[in-house]
Amino acid sequence: MLALSLAAACAAANGASLDGDGPATTERVIVRVAADAAWTDLAAELERANVRVEAILTQAPLRVLVRAQSPAEGARLAAELEASGRAAYAVPETFRPIELRSRHVPNDPLFGEQWAFENTGQAGQVTGADVDAPEAWAVTLGSPAVTIAVLDDGVQLDHPDLAANIAASGRDFTVYPPVEGAQPRTAADRHGTSVAGIAAARGDNGIGVSGICPRCRILPIRVDGSSNLGVAEAFRYAVAQGADVITNSWGYAPSARRRDAAVDAAVRDAIDSAARDGRGGRGTLIVFGMTNEAVDNCGEHADISALDSVVAVGVSDHNDRIGGSGFGDCMDLVAPSTPERIDTKGSATTDRTGLDGHVDGDYFMAFGGTSAAAPLVAGVAGLLLSLNPDLTRTDLERILEHTADKVDAEHAGYDAAGFSPRAGYGRVNAARALVPSVKITVQPARVAPGEPFSVTVAASAPLGLRSVLWRGAATGDAALDGPHTQRLDGEGYAAVTWSMLALERPGTYAFEAVAEDAEVGEPVSGYPHGAWTGASLTVVERTDDDSR
Numbered sequence: 001m002l003a004l005s006l007a008a009a010c011a012a013a014n015g016a017s018l019d020g021d022g023p024a025t026t027e028r029v030i031v032r033v034a035a036d037a038a039w040t041d042l043a044a045e046l047e048r049a050n051v052r053v054e055a056i057l058t059q060a061p062l063r064v065l066v067r068a069q070s071p072a073e074g075a076r077l078a079a080e081l082e083a084s085g086r087a088a089y090a091v092p093e094t095f096r097p098i099e100l101r102s103r104h105v106p107n108d109p110l111f112g113e114q115w116a117f118e119n120t121g122q123a124g125q126v127t128g129a130d131v132d133a134p135e136a137w138a139v140t141l142g143s144p145a146v147t148i149a150v151l152d153d154g155v156q157l158d159h160p161d162l163a164a165n166i167a168a169s170g171r172d173f174t175v176y177p178p179v180e181g182a183q184p185r186t187a188a189d190r191h192g193t194s195v196a197g198i199a200a201a202r203g204d205n206g207i208g209v210s211g212i213c214p215r216c217r218i219l220p221i222r223v224d225g226s227s228n229l230g231v232a233e234a235f236r237y238a239v240a241q242g243a244d245v246i247t248n249s250w251g252y253a254p255s256a257r258r259r260d261a262a263v264d265a266a267v268r269d270a271i272d273s274a275a276r277d278g279r280g281g282r283g284t285l286i287v288f289g290m291t292n293e294a295v296d297n298c299g300e301h302a303d304i305s306a307l308d309s310v311v312a313v314g315v316s317d318h319n320d321r322i323g324g325s326g327f328g329d330c331m332d333l334v335a336p337s338t339p340e341r342i343d344t345k346g347s348a349t350t351d352r353t354g355l356d357g358h359v360d361g362d363y364f365m366a367f368g369g370t371s372a373a374a375p376l377v378a379g380v381a382g383l384l385l386s387l388n389p390d391l392t393r394t395d396l397e398r399i400l401e402h403t404a405d406k407v408d409a410e411h412a413g414y415d416a417a418g419f420s421p422r423a424g425y426g427r428v429n430a431a432r433a434l435v436p437s438v439k440i441t442v443q444p445a446r447v448a449p450g451e452p453f454s455v456t457v458a459a460s461a462p463l464g465l466r467s468v469l470w471r472g473a474a475t476g477d478a479a480l481d482g483p484h485t486q487r488l489d490g491e492g493y494a495a496v497t498w499s500m501l502a503l504e505r506p507g508t509y510a511f512e513a514v515a516e517d518a519e520v521g522e523p524v525s526g527y528p529h530g531a532w533t534g535a536s537l538t539v540v541e542r543t544d545d546d547s548r
């Protein structure tokens, strides 16, 4: 029913880090009958062994698809056929993760310094501790219809690597009433220009760096030094100007009385309203970097990033290790950046030109902390919205979380839902976020005969989900063989659970799940409109030891 090409395509989407229990083998075996073997004899023998011939794949050479009673029996049959010499080959059908090889490496000369985008070990780091930007850019470079508002200090509007992506000159909310233009106004204004570059510096223009969303637009908004009135009005302005994502690499500094750092009702209301009502009711995604100090951001006297309507981003380092930033139950994601405590090179981004800014020159090679992590997540959201502007804020958040890589599991200790208060849902992965992704959980993974278990299929797709389905691969139980299909309505993320399932016969069973998207568009040639994954369940008789 579902073509192999779909499975191959979706495995590509998940790459080597395919979730589930790795490649799954089905009960089917592809057999090329040996030239000197008598097919009629072989067919009769297969029938006696209760093996069904499902299809004649080709007549010359004779290739047939047969179906054994289970994957294990299929593997045994394949080995026997090959050993006997009656098959030129006999190969069990196997779903195997493959890598999406298409990449887009931009021509920006400093791209090699952007290890957070593509980590090739530039500074002795772990290769691949990055967001897979070139793989994401093979799908989309982003759309100028998507606007990322940067709330920060000033942004240099005429920076040669930003100017083409600046949506408007923005507004300065550090005074009330605010004044037009969010350009830097003091020598200290150097942060916003670097934040903007990570989100959406112009890519592929032959100069400098690339933002993670190289064709998205930047709406600069100056708030460093604003009152609560200024901040609240800044959020309302961003929404009114059509901001799709609002990125914030700032928070309130803890004071001697930490209580003072708490977010007041006016600011909270503005943020909640933007998240709920922005984008014509689909909701504006609001991203905040957590504190650079490794403290709990989410408990009493919580940081502004702890708000429910905010995506709170911490830091993972150049070796995909966590722990270099604030954390807690309110954490959503980590993104690669240099933690402030670690003395390694940062990821390159734009700097105010010439002597202004962080350094002499137009680019800064050492930007880090959560200031660099938040705009990375905001830019990935921009890529998602470039594929499908109808995604809701909740869709965006769930897709980013569902497709994040579970880095540093040893220190994170992810729970069954994939969450850790030390790493959120893991390190954002732009490439995985942009294609369909599916996970299947069989719980518990080990049961006694007749003991109930459940199957949960969670899936995301930027173009919207059409359906998810699962089946037990040749369990011998018609009720489990499936497929069990749940139609969906184009949401970006869904999790569906089938419970009170049971198997009587001991053994190890393979389960597989497939998600298909709505195929509303073809973002790029060969775009995978589905995803596949597998899991297994072991049914064992309880021993006396188990029951104690």
Ligand SMILES: [Ca+2]
Pocket: 108, 161, 201, 202, 203, 204, 205, 206, 207, 208, 209, 210
């Ligand atoms: Ca550039």
Ligand SMILES: [Ca+2]
Pocket: 351, 352, 353, 354, 355, 356, 357, 358, 359, 360, 361, 362, 363
């Ligand atoms: Ca400079």
